[in-house]
Amino acid sequence: xxxxxxxxxxxxxxxxxxxxxxxxxxxxxxxxxxxxxxxxxxxxxxxxxxxxxxxxxxxxxxxxxxxxxxxxxxxxxxxxxxxxxxxxxxxxxxxxxxxxxxxxxxxxxxxxxxxxxxxxxxxxxxxxxxxxxxxxxxxxxxxxxxxxxxxxxxxxxxxxxxxxxxxxxxxxxxxxxxxxxxxxxxxxxxxxxxxxxxxxxxxxxxx
Numbered sequence: 001x002x003x004x005x006x007x008x009x010x011x012x013x014x015x016x017x018x019x020x021x022x023x024x025x026x027x028x029x030x031x032x033x034x035x036x037x038x039x040x041x042x043x044x045x046x047x048x049x050x051x052x053x054x055x056x057x058x059x060x061x062x063x064x065x066x067x068x069x070x071x072x073x074x075x076x077x078x079x080x081x082x083x084x085x086x087x088x089x090x091x092x093x094x095x096x097x098x099x100x101x102x103x104x105x106x107x108x109x110x111x112x113x114x115x116x117x118x119x120x121x122x123x124x125x126x127x128x129x130x131x132x133x134x135x136x137x138x139x140x141x142x143x144x145x146x147x148x149x150x151x152x153x154x155x156x157x158x159x160x161x162x163x164x165x166x167x168x169x170x171x172x173x174x175x176x177x178x179x180x181x182x183x184x185x186x187x188x189x190x191x192x193x194x195x196x197x198x199x200x201x202x203x204x205x206x207x
Contacts, residue, residue: 014081014084014085014088015088017085018085018088018089018092019088019092021085021089022088022089022092022093025065025066025089026066028174029063029066029067031174031175032063032172032174032175032176032177032178033175033176033177033178034063034067034177034178034179034180035177035178035179035180036067036180036181036182037179037180037181037182038181038182038183038184039182041150041182041183041184041185042068042071042182043068043071043072043073043119044068044070044071046119049117051114051117051118051119051120051147052119052120052147052148052149052150052185053114053119053120053121053122053138053141053142053145053147053148053149053150054068054073054119054120054121054122054149054150054152054182055122055123055124055138055149055150055151055152055200055204056121056122056123056124056151056152056153056154056204057123057124057125057131057132057154057167057204058123058124058125058126058127058129058131058167058169059131059161059167059168059169059170060152060154060170061123061169062169062170062171062172063154063156063172063178063180064121064152064154064180065089065090065093065095066093067180068121069093069094070094071094071119072094072095072096072118072119073095073096073118073119073120073121074095074096074097074098074110074113074114074118074119074120074121075090075095075096075097075098075120075121075122076097076098076099076100076106076110076122076123076126076127077090077097077098077099077100078099078100078127079099079100079101083099087099096113096118098110098113100127103137107137107140107141107144110122110141111141111144111145114141114145114147115145120141120147121152122137122138122141124138124200124204125167128166129166129167130166131166131167131168134193134196134197134200134201136193136196139188139193139196142187142188143188146187148185148186148187149185149186149187149188149200150182150183150184150185151182151183151200151203151204152180152181152182152183152204153179153180153181153182153183153203153204154170154178154179154180154181155178155179155180155181156170156172156173156176156177156178156179157172157176157177157178157179158172158173158176158177159171159172159173159176160173181203183203186199
């Protein structure tokens with residue numbers, strides 16, 4: 001069956017934008033002075049079969065994608081045009097992307113990735129907020145897979161915010177310092193989501 005010419009053009013156009021964003025983002029990220037704390041718990045350094053679920057605030061993802069480009073991490077994306085571009089950029093960095101069509105389908109695919117040995121990165125308050133409110137998805141995935149959670153705290157010394165976004169997305173200024181701190185991996189055994197949230201929030205307290 002012959003593809004719609006408009007869809008072919010649209011795909012080509014989005015791929016072109018994604019590649020441009022990838023080049024620009026790679027250059028921008030190369031100017032950042034990133035320091036890692038507890039780097040032994042980063043995805044690429046964990047032993048084979050010891051993959052984990054990395055949890056962070058949605059507003060802090062700018063510095064994380066390039067920093068973890070060698071980790072081949074599984075991430076969720078949405079289906080709007082901005083996230084289609086983001087999806088393609090993530091793939092250029094070697095990530096395994098999962099477009100969210102439903103919570104159930106996304107959970108199944110994330111579970112399969114973890115079982116295959118991939119690390120997974122999830123925003124605790126994603127995909128649409130409210131900002132700073134921990135949702136149960138990360139804990140549910142940890143419980144059904146038995147995989148540990150590693151909390152990721154990202155702190156940029158100088159940055160600006162996209163105030164019109166629900167998460168007030170943070171972008172470090174070029175050549176600024178960024179501190180990425182990883183918690184020790186911990187298991188989820190508690191069924192009370194409030195207790196789980198209280199356990200992880202202190203490590204991620206600054207939005």
